[in-house]
Amino acid sequence: MNIPRSNNPRVVIIGGGFGGISLAQKLRKQEVQVVLLDKNNYHTFQPLLYQVSTGGLEPDSIAYPLRKVLIGYDNFFFRLAEVTEILPNKQLLKTTIGEISYDYLVVATGSETNFFGNTELEQHAMAMKSIPQSLNLRSLILENFEQALLTDEYHERDALMNFVIVGGGPTGVELAGALAEIKKGILPKDYPDLDTRRAQINLVQGGDRLLDAMSEKASEKAEKFLEDLGVQVWKNVRVTGYDGKTVRTKTDLVFETATLIWAAGVKGATIKGLDAKELIAGGNRLSVNEFNQVIGFPNIFAIGDIACMQTEEAPRGHPMMAQPAIQQGRKLGENLIRLINGKPLEPFIYKDKGSMATVGRNKAVCDLKNIRFQGVFAWFVWMFVHLFFLIGFRNRVVVFVNWVYNYIRFDREARLIIRPFKRNYDQFRD
Amino acid sequence: MNIPRSNNPRVVIIGGGFGGISLAQKLRKQEVQVVLLDKNNYHTFQPLLYQVSTGGLEPDSIAYPLRKVLIGYDNFFFRLAEVTEILPNKQLLKTTIGEISYDYLVVATGSETNFFGNTELEQHAMAMKSIPQSLNLRSLILENFEQALLTDEYHERDALMNFVIVGGGPTGVELAGALAEIKKGILPKDYPDLDTRRAQINLVQGGDRLLDAMSEKASEKAEKFLEDLGVQVWKNVRVTGYDGKTVRTKTDLVFETATLIWAAGVKGATIKGLDAKELIAGGNRLSVNEFNQVIGFPNIFAIGDIACMQTEEAPRGHPMMAQPAIQQGRKLGENLIRLINGKPLEPFIYKDKGSMATVGRNKAVCDLKNIRFQGVFAWFVWMFVHLFFLIGFRNRVVVFVNWVYNYIRFDREARLIIRPFKRNYDQFRD
Known part of the structure; x- marks a missing residue:
């Protein structure tokens, strides 16, 4: 069953992490069709995974059903699927459940463990x-x-x-x-x-x-x-x-x-078709401009861990944690609406809220x-x-x-x- | 590492369900060594499994660490092991972690799904x-x-x-x-x-x-x-x-x-070596007398779903649910102490507390x-x-x-x- 095309442009978000969810929430009640893809049917609160490993928390407490994030939104679709290839020329994704076309694509695939080739x-x-x-x-x-x-x-x-x-x-x-x-x-x-x-x-x-x-x-x-x-x-x-x-x-x-x-170590979870050497910055991340646009692709964006936005304050990109993902997701939500309405984009400015760690x-x-x-x-x-x-x-x-x-x-x-x-x-x- | 033998007789309990746990609790502070074996390191509260299947509860909420049941008890040992065979003549169990000997054996293995051979x-x-x-x-x-x-x-x-x-x-x-x-x-x-x-x-x-x-x-x-x-x-x-x-x-x-x-349907989860035809009553359960003794084996007992005690009130044995298991476990705890002290055993009398089911x-x-x-x-x-x-x-x-x-x-x-x-x-x- 194909996702029905509406009169509104379709934004496909790959990944229901902090970035993907923040973006989806911003697109609520806007004149776009949103398709969220994830290989899991839940969002994972990664900062507490270590407490699951050590018996302090139940796994279901740090997961949240992705369908529930979108409940009550019009023109929103979730599909449980893994994207295997991006075909930017055709504006098409190859996935484990078939092909899905997009008008705007947001890569929010996050990061994966980096064994540095060992x-x-x-x-x-x-x-x-x-x-x-x-x-x-x-x-x-x-x-x-x-x-x-x-x-x-x-x-x-x-x-x-x-x-x-x-x-x-x-x-x-x-x-x-x-x-x-x-x-x-x-x-x-x-x-x-x-x-x-x-x-x-x-x-x-x-x-x-x-x-x-x-x-x-x-x-x-x-x-x-x-x-x-x-x-x-x-x-x-x-x-x-x-x-x-x-x-x-x-x-x-x-x-x-x-x-x-x-x-x-972690590295960006890139996808075939959008992994050419010239697109990749440090940490296997997609190089993006200040609007989170993937360099050279005006309708493809990347946010969160997978995105490397090199700015004066962050010459090696922003830290790969929840805050930049959330903030970029929100900003991109506003920018996509601007883009669709023919208005100029606003640059992303990271507001560093600090960082913390617990020992015991x-x-x-x-x-x-x-x-x-x-x-x-x-x-x-x-x-x-x-x-x-x-x-x-x-x-x-x-x-x-x-x-x-x-x-x-x-x-x-x-x-x-x-x-x-x-x-x-x-x-x-x- | 073998479990050290103490001067006290060793009671081996196979299974940490309702029966096994109730029994273990009764044997606390008694002059016995207790070895509890289970193939899982947790007790499962089976009546709520359907709520885990239907997303109402987290799995960890209806499980309880078996080691924690025994915390602070002296001369209690838990081993994560599956019993593969009982050798009653040698008072020995073959398990996935080697052989374990017993003075008294309590089979509390519960029941498993019965497909009636299909x-x-x-x-x-x-x-x-x-x-x-x-x-x-x-x-x-x-x-x-x-x-x-x-x-x-x-x-x-x-x-x-x-x-x-x-x-x-x-x-x-x-x-x-x-x-x-x-x-x-x-x-x-x-x-x-x-x-x-x-x-x-x-x-x-x-x-x-x-x-x-x-x-x-x-x-x-x-x-x-x-x-x-x-x-x-x-x-x-x-x-x-x-x-x-x-x-x-x-x-x-x-x-x-x-x-x-x-x-x-369910059937008793029998173990090789104690599954001869003459030992088995209805529902693939071990036939026991009013002291939960397996017929013909004075130092082997069975409680809970696996036990079939045919009495006047329950000609086909007690229902395979939590209450008979809990009550038999407690009674057997008392009886084992009596047995060890050379006192006569008391018969088990089931106190039916009723039953209930929820629909929604x-x-x-x-x-x-x-x-x-x-x-x-x-x-x-x-x-x-x-x-x-x-x-x-x-x-x-x-x-x-x-x-x-x-x-x-x-x-x-x-x-x-x-x-x-x-x-x-x-x-x-x-």
């Missing part, structure tokens, strides 16, 4: 960019401890209880902090017959400080928080490979571990525009901001209930292996 | 006895509607929007009611470009009334509630086969559908001991009882929040395809 790492490391990936990691963490109970070989047991996180950005820092809290608060009670003091959380950062997009004070404090929690922080160490058992680095340092989590209970770091702070207050601000940007009233309430419960009880009840990850542990038996 | 049905029908199965069904229901948007062939579209539920027990009735509410409240908003009035919910019952374990009044009322909601109820119809496209019955009736849900908002039926009622009050009682028996304070709060939200907003926000079921739709293209 296929060995890609094969053995765990990524954490989607809900299924986060659930796989949750299962693996729990399976490792169950497996650790079964061996008498203490090297093997240590490797099963050793977690190596590569990448000292917010994802790595937040995941390391959560694992450290599990080690402290849950493992000794859940596994009285296991010496869980031997569990290790190693956070490996290539550069010389954690959270290198934030202030030095934030980096410093985050590292201190992590060390207080018992996380081993390794700086200036580059991981070069992992065969599923041994992590190799550029230095003498090696780790024996059943679990390597790769949070060391009462421990967070915030860099806001004019003020930087760390500790308990930062932690409350972090929670408030995340609840605010989480989509859906029910999600907010359920996440809030879980946070209150986890805080009061020092607990994380979603430590469930709903679908086993089924790692092959044979290689630890030699 | 392999064609088993291959193509959806079952709903576990959380992964319920999530698969959730994904399939949603995928069907996304698929229905893609076809111009109206026969195919009707088959994709046709849901056939076989079995008029509580599971079938509750699922049919939930699907009918989705059809009414959610589909028209979520799929404005699809004629969802053509969606059908067919409930097929082999006998001559629904809920045949309840009172006639309850059956009557449940049927009326379902018909008010637009469910088509078929009685005295036996389903004989389903090839993934066409449901065949003993009558002329056929259904073209992409989704057959089989809720027409404000619509439920309750048969309590001395009183039978239907409608709004029954619905509140149903909710209260289910919240009460749900394990875990956090689960109760989260489920309650979801129910309040769903009630006020006529909504079910967990309509998420987290892991696609990936049904093959090709056979509808001919």
Whole structure:
């Protein structure tokens, strides 16, 4: 069943992330037909994926049905589809559900884990960019401890209880902090017959400080928080490979571990047909002008992580996080209406609202525009901001209930292996 | 790592359902060593699985970590393992994690879906006895509607929007009611470009009334509630086969559908080594005496769905539901202590607390001991009882929040395809 053509121009948005949703909301009640495509039927609140992995939240609480975003909008269509190719000359998309034409195209595909071409790492490391990936990691963490109970070989047991996180950005820092809290608060009670003091959380950062997009004070404090929690922080160490058992680095340092989590980089999720070398800027992102227009294609736009808008303030493009995506989505919504009405476009100006990361209970770091702070207050601000940007009233309430419960009880009840990850542990038996 | 032997006798419980958990709780602070085995690391609250399938609840809210049940108990061990064989002569279990010996064995394995040997049905029908199965069904229901948007062939579209539920027990009735509410409240908003009035919910019952374990009044009322909601109820119809496209019955009736849900029977989940013909009573259950002892094995017991205790009041054994399991678990806990202390065992006496089923908002039926009622009050009682028996304070709060939200907003926000079921739709293209 083809999507019926209306008299209004058709805007096709690829991707229901922060950018795609903000744009769709701006196009409500405008004289356009909107087609939103996504390979999932839900929006993912990526900043909280690490809490799903560590049993603190239920997966459904950080997902939101995309159809519900569009409920009650006229001339809006959602299709569950993956775009396999863009044919800009024909104004046509090839997708898993057939061809879809467009008048205006907005690429909002976000980013994917970047293994920098290391296929060995890609094969053995765990990524954490989607809900299924986060659930796989949750299962693996729990399976490792169950497996650790079964061996008498203490090297093997240590490797099963050793977690190596590569990448000292917010994802790595937040995941390391959560694992450290599990080690402290849950493992000794859940596994009285296991010496869980031997569990290790190693956070490996290539550069010389954690959270290198934030202030030095934030980096410093985050590292201190992590060390207080018992996380081993390794700086200036580059991981070069992992065969599923041994992590190799550029230095003498090696780790024996059943679990390597790769949070060391993302890259734009480009699509065939719009991936020519001259279109791509740093981070595999689509080069866009100040109107989010893909250079050379007046009716194709890119927003969010996939877009690289190089400006004076942001010579390497904006940070790949929620805020630029939301702001670009909104601005592009206004600009598309202007374009359709023959009015001149307005340039996008990024309003930096700051950034923050949480390490554990009462421990967070915030860099806001004019003020930087760390500790308990930062932690409350972090929670408030995340609840605010989480989509859906029910999600907010359920996440809030879980946070209150986890805080009061020092607990994380979603430590469930709903679908086993089924790692092959044979290689630890030699 | 073997489980260390203590001076106390070892009780091995296979299965962390209602029976296994109630028993374990009774053995707390007693002079026994308890080993609980389960193939999952969580307890499943089976009565609410249909709400997970229909997007009303998150899976993690009706699961509870089994290790947490045992927290703080001395001499308690949990192992994530499936028992593959029981060797009663050696007092030994073969499991997926090696051999485990026992002094007393309690089989609390519950029940599994009974396809009555029909392999064609088993291959193509959806079952709903576990959380992964319920999530698969959730994904399939949603995928069907996304698929229905893609076809111009109206026969195919009707088959994709046709849901056939076989079995008029509580599971079938509750699922049919939930699907009918989705059809009414959610589909028209979520799929404005699809004629969802053509969606059908067919409930097929082999006998001559629904809920045949309840009172006639309850059956009557449940049927009326379902018909008010637009469910088509078929009685005295036996389903004989389903090839993934066409449901065949003993009558002329056929259904073209992409989704057959089989809720027409369960059977005891027996284990090799304790499955000899003479041990088995009706429903593939282990025949037990009034002390839940498996006939002929003084140190092997069975409780819950897997146990068939034939008494005067219950000549075919107790109903396969939560209450008998909970009560038998508690009684056996007391009896095991008596047995170990050389005291005589006390017979189990079932205290029937009644049964209930819900059809939809404000619509439920309750048969309590001395009183039978239907409608709004029954619905509140149903909710209260289910919240009460749900394990875990956090689960109760989260489920309650979801129910309040769903009630006020006529909504079910967990309509998420987290892991696609990936049904093959090709056979509808001919």
